[in-house]
Amino acid sequence: MLTQSNYWHTTTHMPGEENTITPLPEKVDVAVIGGGYTGLSAARTLAKSGAKVVVLEAETIGWGASSRNGGMTLTGLKVSMQTVIKKYGRDIARRLFQCSLDSVDMVEQIVQEENIDCGFARYGHLLTASKPDHYDGFKNEVDFMAKEFNHAVRLVTQNELRSEIGSNVYYGALVDEVSGGLNPAQYVTGLAHAAEKAGVVLHARARVNSLERRGTRFFLQTERGPLTAESVLVGTSGYTGNATKRLQRKIIPIGSFIIATERLSEELAYELSPRNRMIFGGRAAFFPENKNTIARSAEILRREMIEVYPQLKNVQVEYVWGGTLDFTFDMMTHVGESDGVYYSLGYAGHGVAMATYLGKTVAEAMLAGNIKEHPFASFDFPGAPLGLYNGFPWFLPFAGAWHKFLDWIE
Ligand SMILES: Cc1cc2nc3c(=O)[nH]c(=O)nc-3n(C[C@H](O)[C@H](O)[C@H](O)COP(=O)(O)OP(=O)(O)OC[C@H]3O[C@@H](n4cnc5c(N)ncnc54)[C@H](O)[C@@H]3O)c2cc1C
Numbered sequence: 004m005l006t007q008s009n010y011w012h013t014t015t016h017m018p019g020e021e022n023t024i025t026p027l028p029e030k031v032d033v034a035v036i037g038g039g040y041t042g043l044s045a046a047r048t049l050a051k052s053g054a055k056v057v058v059l060e061a062e063t064i065g066w067g068a069s070s071r072n073g074g075m076t077l078t079g080l081k082v083s084m085q086t087v088i089k090k091y092g093r094d095i096a097r098r099l100f101q102c103s104l105d106s107v108d109m110v111e112q113i114v115q116e117e118n119i120d121c122g123f124a125r126y127g128h129l130l131t132a133s134k135p136d137h138y139d140g141f142k143n144e145v146d147f148m149a150k151e152f153n154h155a156v157r158l159v160t161q162n163e164l165r166s167e168i169g170s171n172v173y174y175g176a177l178v179d180e181v182s183g184g185l186n187p188a189q190y191v192t193g194l195a196h197a198a199e200k201a202g203v204v205l206h207a208r209a210r211v212n213s214l215e216r217r218g219t220r221f222f223l224q225t226e227r228g229p230l231t232a233e234s235v236l237v238g239t240s241g242y243t244g245n246a247t248k249r250l251q252r253k254i255i256p257i258g259s260f261i262i263a264t265e266r267l268s269e270e271l272a273y274e275l276s277p278r279n280r281m282i283f284g285g286r287a288a289f290f291p292e293n294k295n296t297i298a299r300s301a302e303i304l305r306r307e308m309i310e311v312y313p314q315l316k317n318v319q320v321e322y323v324w325g326g327t328l329d330f331t332f333d334m335m336t337h338v339g340e341s342d343g344v345y346y347s348l349g350y351a352g353h354g355v356a357m358a359t360y361l362g363k364t365v366a367e368a369m370l371a372g373n374i375k376e377h378p379f380a381s382f383d384f385p386g387a388p389l390g391l392y393n394g395f396p397w398f399l400p401f402a403g404a405w406h407k408f409l410d411w412i413e
Contacts, residue, residue, distance in 0.1 A: 010263035010322040011188035018064040034232035039069035041238030044362030050202040061210035065191035071326035076183035081351040098378040106360030119193030128182035131173040141177040169274040237346040241327030251394040260300035263322040292325025337384040
């Protein structure tokens with residue numbers, strides 16, 4: 004039977020309500036807002052340096068995208084590296100791409116160091132060609148990545164792909180074998196325990212309602228009382244709200260959805276390559292998750308899944324859930340400091356490895372006082388054209404229609 008719930012949550016005990024009983028301290032060195040990969044990874048690093056650190060999470064730890072995602076631990080950025088070179092030049096592009104490789108290494112290292120049982124492995128990731136000319140583009144990409152980034156990606160022909168993933172619909176693929184995969188809920192749970200082990204105090208149900216700078220200090224009003232902090236780091240991703248209005252205006256929250264089937268037979272799992280269930284996701288609706296967008300997405304995703312894998316026609320979909328992505332107006336991830344408040348935002352669905360990495364490296368930059376030198380701070384963080392955006396994405400229905408139109412004419 005189909006339920007609107009997150010399959011990953013059935014595989015671990017998420018850090019939960021027990022956090023609510025810890026009273027908030029009056030003063031801390033660093034208040035981290037948001038209890039996902041960004042916040043937890045940053046908090047762990049800051050606490051290891053001896054700082055007194057709290058994580059303030061509006062819901063429960065790991066509640067956001069960090070326990071809802073597809074677990075793909077990816078190299079590269081949301082934007083193609085060709086576009087990054089065109090916009091920012093070779094030097095910046097090379098630094099950013101290197102960060103993406105380091106981010107996958109970092110996840111692997113943290114998983115090993117902290118003994119996190121989340122099934123991390125370097126499975127690689129595939130980009131599939133849904134049209135013949137996509138495959139031609141992949142051929143250029145192999146040479147481009149080798150020449151510009153000394154990075155090997157490999158073509159997979161249509162026939163090879165069929166025997167690899169059991170689907171006939173694609174015209175081939177590009178594989179990057181450096182990428183990995185993991186169970187996101189188990190990973191965020193492990194990261195939370197690792198942060199606690201380093202001395203971080205995690206506070207669930209502690210939504211920050213307002214944040215005010217007075218001199219060099221910050222005064223935070225949370226739903227569990229006030230707090231003073233020497234520094235603040237924001238890692239609120241697609242859930243960025245009113246308390247950090249300036250940042251909210253630069254983030255477009257977009258829904259992303261996943262279905263999980265019942266357990267597959269051994270033969271089917273072998274033919275299609277998943278472990279035991281097919282996890283199938285996409286941006287089936289533009290608006291963030293609610294009962295309606297989730298229900299609609301379940302239908303759309305099931306239909307798309309059967310187009311790709313007709314073998315799953317009689318397999319039940321048991322779980323459907325959604326989460327919110329944080330797009331920026333230039334589709335890039337941004338880190339920096341705004342009015343003394345540090346942030347790392349804008350992963351746009353590419354944040355499992357990157358949020359872990361940027362959480363840690365932004366924390367290091369806070370300690371060293373050199374955030375401006377961070378590669379992801381070396382370009383502007385744009386707001387909406389003409390300032391026509393206050394955090395409510397009124398233009399999404401039009402954007403949705405526009406993209407459907409583009410898909411149709413492409
Ligand atoms: C369905 C889905 C599939 C995805 N698949 C992939 C994938 O396969 N690979 C990949 O690389 N990325 C993927 N992503 C993206 C990835 O999950 C995110 O980029 C990453 O988890 C972001 O981590 P974060 O810590 O920055 O944010 P989140 O995990 O979203 O955490 C932000 C937290 O901030 C809290 N918060 C917000 N406002 C406040 C406040 N005022 N006070 C206190 N707390 C607050 C929220 O409650 C939330 O828990 C996917 C995302 C979704 C939704």
